Amino acid sequence: MVLIQKLVYFLTDCREKIHSHTKEMESILLVHGGAGNIRDSRVLPKTEIVKQAVKKGYEILNKGGSAVDAVEEAVRIMEDNEYLNAGKGSVLNSNGEVEMDASIMDGRDLNAGAVAVVKDIPHAITLARLVMEKTPHVFLAGAGAVEFAKTVGMPILPPGSLVTKDAEEALANFRKYGDPQGDNYGEVGTVGAVALDSKGHVAAATSTGGTIGKMPGRVGDTPLLGSGTYADDEVGAVSTTGHGESIQKMCVAHTIINEMKKGMNAQEATNLVLKRMTEKLKNTAGAITVSKKGEIGVGMTTRRMPWAYIKGNKLVYGIDPGSSQSETL
Numbered sequence: 001m002v003l004i005q006k007l008v009y010f011l012t013d014c015r016e017k018i019h020s021h022t023k024e025m026e027s028i029l030l031v032h033g034g035a036g037n038i039r040d041s042r043v044l045p046k047t048e049i050v051k052q053a054v055k056k057g058y059e060i061l062n063k064g065g066s067a068v069d070a071v072e073e074a075v076r077i078m079e080d081n082e083y084l085n086a087g088k089g090s091v092l093n094s095n096g097e098v099e100m101d102a103s104i105m106d107g108r109d110l111n112a113g114a115v116a117v118v119k120d121i122p123h124a125i126t127l128a129r130l131v132m133e134k135t136p137h138v139f140l141a142g143a144g145a146v147e148f149a150k151t152v153g154m155p156i157l158p159p160g161s162l163v164t165k166d167a168e169e170a171l172a173n174f175r176k177y178g179d180p181q182g183d184n185y186g187e188v189g190t191v192g193a194v195a196l197d198s199k200g201h202v203a204a205a206t207s208t209g210g211t212i213g214k215m216p217g218r219v220g221d222t223p224l225l226g227s228g229t230y231a232d233d234e235v236g237a238v239s240t241t242g243h244g245e246s247i248q249k250m251c252v253a254h255t256i257i258n259e260m261k262k263g264m265n266a267q268e269a270t271n272l273v274l275k276r277m278t279e280k281l282k283n284t285a286g287a288i289t290v291s292k293k294g295e296i297g298v299g300m301t302t303r304r305m306p307w308a309y310i311k312g313n314k315l316v317y318g319i320d321p322g323s324s325q326s327e328t329l
């Protein structure tokens with residue numbers, strides 16, 4: 001009798017496992033364009049950019065592409081946009097140079113790639129992906145990362161090519177007036193994406209020029225696994241933005257993952273960890289989260305953060321805390 005019961009349990013378990021592996025998930029792509037004290041005049045353009053990026057990235061998921069491909073594509077599109085703080089348009093360090101950080105993580109096997117303090121590379125996120133796929137390492141920084149980019153045939157731009165007029169003006173203002181709001185990372189934003197693909201795999205990617213007027217060589221949260229980016233198929237994926245030093249101290253991305261592991265949904269975990277960080281360290285941040293079950297989390301303790309996601313035929317987006325709009329595609 002006991003044996004028969006055990007056999008029944010075993011067969012049920014097998015059936016469930018097979019079922020869960022073959023069941024198609026509804027794909028989700030969720031992106032952000034950086035949290036901060038965003039002026040009213042920038043609300044519309046920033047909202048448009050995140051909508052464009054999510055639409056382009058979602059085409060990959062629609063064709064059955066992987067979560068990793070989708071997050072990389074969405075981030076590349078935002079890196080190309082001069083109004084966001086990644087790739088061209090990145091904020092400048094105290095020497096007037098662009099130094100970028102990026103990371104990408106694949107929830108299937110926790111494979112990851114990151115780069116920090118890289119110059120003259122239009123797509124730091126793709127370099128991070130190549131570190132993940134073509135080296136035995138997870139993280140390359142500075143001149144070594146740029147050397148690696150050359151060996152894999154990535155274009156290296158002439159020095160200063162990623163510096164924009166806006167970024168120069170912003171640095172000049174920063175030098176003159178400092179950072180009256182205390183969140184100089186906000187006017188142009190870091191970019192990030194999280195995805196769940198139809199096979200149930202998650203991925204996350206984040207890319208930034210860091211903080212305006214930063215010391216040369218400064219590394220923020222963005223390239224650090226567990227701070228700026230994290231993805232694990234067992235739980236979900238997170239990308240963060242905001243005050244990098246605080247995000248690092250609280251390991252915000254992985255702490256959100258941990259809260260979900262303990263039972264919170266994606267939205268609750270995102271809100272809780274950001275609130276905790278802001279209460280404890282008196283600095284602000286934002287995060288986007290997708291869970292393996294397809295829950296969405298969008299949170300910010302900043303004034304604003306542009307974000308957008310597509311799930312099925314619905315595009316949902318927003319920029320102010322607690323409000324969103326949607327369109328049927």
Ligand SMILES: NC(=O)C[C@H](N)C(=O)O
Nearest residue numbers: 185190210220241242244
């Ligand atoms: N805009 C940002 O999100 C800045 C980024 N988190 C950093 O500190 O490098």
